[in-house]
Amino acid sequence: MDKIRVLSVFGTRPEAIKMAPLVLELAKRPEFVSMCCLTGQHRQMLDSVMEIFELKAEYDLDIMEKQQTLSTITTKTILGMDRVLEEAKPDLVLVHGDTSTTFAGALAAFYHKVTVGHVEAGLRTYDMYSPFPEEMNRTLVGDIARLHFSPTVANAENLRREAVQGDIFITGNTVIDAMKTTVRPDFVFANPALNAMDFSKRVITLTCHRRENYGQPMEDIMSAVRQIVEKYEDIEVVYPVHLSPVVQECARRNLGDLDRVHLIEPLDVNEMHNLMARSYFIMTDSGGLQEEAPAMGKPVLVLRRETERPEAIAAGTVKLAGVDKAEIIRLASELLENEEVYQSMAKAVNPYGDGTACARIAEAIKWHFGFRTDRPEDFKV
Ligand code: UD1
Numbered sequence: 233m234d235k236i237r238v239l240s241v242f243g244t245r246p247e248a249i250k251m252a253p254l255v256l257e258l259a260k261r262p263e264f265v266s267m268c269c270l271t272g273q274h275r276q277m278l279d280s281v282m283e284i285f286e287l288k289a290e291y292d293l294d295i296m297e298k299q300q301t302l303s304t305i306t307t308k309t310i311l312g313m314d315r316v317l318e319e320a321k322p323d324l325v326l327v328h329g330d331t332s333t334t335f336a337g338a339l340a341a342f343y344h345k346v347t348v349g350h351v352e353a354g355l356r357t358y359d360m361y362s363p364f365p366e367e368m369n370r371t372l373v374g375d376i377a378r379l380h381f382s383p384t385v386a387n388a389e390n391l392r393r394e395a396v397q398g399d400i401f402i403t404g405n406t407v408i409d410a411m412k413t414t415v416r417p418d419f420v421f422a423n424p425a426l427n428a429m430d431f432s433k434r435v436i437t438l439t440c441h442r443r444e445n446y447g448q449p450m451e452d453i454m455s456a457v458r459q460i461v462e463k464y465e466d467i468e469v470v471y472p473v474h475l476s477p478v479v480q481e482c483a484r485r486n487l488g489d490l491d492r493v494h495l496i497e498p499l500d501v502n503e504m505h506n507l508m509a510r511s512y513f514i515m516t517d518s519g520g521l522q523e524e525a526p527a528m529g530k531p532v533l534v535l536r537r538e539t540e541r542p543e544a545i546a547a548g549t550v551k552l553a554g555v556d557k558a559e560i561i562r563l564a565s566e567l568l569e570n571e572e573v574y575q576s577m578a579k580a581v582n583p584y585g586d587g588t589a590c591a592r593i594a595e596a597i598k599w600h601f602g603f604r605t606d607r608p609e610d611f612k613v
């Protein structure tokens with residue numbers, strides 16, 4: 233083998249943000265042929281990331297349809313990947329995280345007996361229905377993959393306890409690499425609502441989209457946000473609403489009439505990171521935001537019952553608020569009223585990486601394929 237042929241498969245917004253810097257890192261190294269296959273599980277939100285990172289995909293399965301089921305996403309990806317794998321002939325397929333694209337991409341590669349590398353491996357709640365279906369997706373990919381790139385020590389320990397086969401590397405999270413190019417103090421927002429926003433006021437960034445929150449939990453979260461805004465007259469809430477029709481409907485019905493709640497289209501990643509960097513704090517059920525906000529020194533209230541990202545909770549910048557309305561209001565009020573509590577959470581910590589995860593992953597792949605003799609060192613916090 234004179235070059236390692238790597239096919240990176242992804243399809244949703246968070247996967248794209250976290251895989252883009254890795255695809256670019258591999259592309260600039262002479263040992264690799266770096267190729268991309270998009271499933272298109274998300275269309276607009278994915279294309280926006282590709283544009284920002286100036287990435288072009290060699291393959292695009294373009295599977296997105298409105299309101300499609302998990303089974304449809306999974307089967308269309310597996311079928312589409314058959315042809316791509318025949319043509320691309322990769323030595324390694326890289327998948328990321330825990331989406332339906334991740335699971336189906338890994339399974340398709342296995343059917344073709346192509347080695348799978350799992351980026352962001354080993355995150356667990358050990359509750360198979362929460363997050364749903366992500367906990368099962370990442371657990372199954374843990375069985376299929378032979379190269380496991382874990383962001384943190386705790387993630388690697390989960391995999392060792394499960395006795396997964398293959399090699400585990402602790403690399404940090406590639407999202408911290410991505411943030412090196414997105415966050416800028418002189419950034420000017422293109423979004424008119426953000427451009428007009430007075431950031432000397434207290435701005436809360438809100439996101440909420442997870443499937444296990446659909447229904448009553450999401451109703452309660454929205455209702456809590458409504459009460460917080462009504463209670464504190466000086467705050468503004470910015471909510472870039474996920475394009476899922478379920479989420480769109482719930483957000484607009486509950487919060488659409490409030491002047492100080494800005495329901496806006498999903499932001500491109502540059503706008504999003506710079507909005508977070510200028511916010512007072514973050515309320516979210518997103519995985520990615522839980523990793524990004526601590527690096528910016530922004531407190532986070534997690535709108536979920538559990539998290540697979542305990543590191544920032546241990547560091548004190550993230551609190552698990554849950555989905556109970558009274559508790560969400562209590563914790564947000566505490567952050568808004570108690571300066572001491574706020575300052576204790578508003579400290580920049582980097583438990584998720586040092587911005588060199590992509591280089592570590594590239595070196596680990598080289599080691600696996602015999603392009604270097606010594607095993608690369610793990611990331612240490
Ligand atoms: C998916 C992932 C989830 C991840 C989330 C990030 C799965 C099972 N879940 O959830 O882990 O946290 O992405 O955002 O893979 N839509 C559009 N345009 C877009 C994107 C989505 O219209 O650009 C619509 C789709 O038509 C679909 C709905 O949003 O009906 C939901 O998308 P889907 O990919 O099924 O799941 P997510 O909830 O986004």
Ligand code: UDP
Binds near residue numbers: 246439497
């Ligand atoms: N994000 C974005 N625009 C938005 C909302 C989020 O670019 O309007 C980014 C965010 O900064 C993070 C990623 O998307 O990098 C997280 O995606 P999401 O919350 O959809 O998924 P999760 O991380 O929960 O899987």
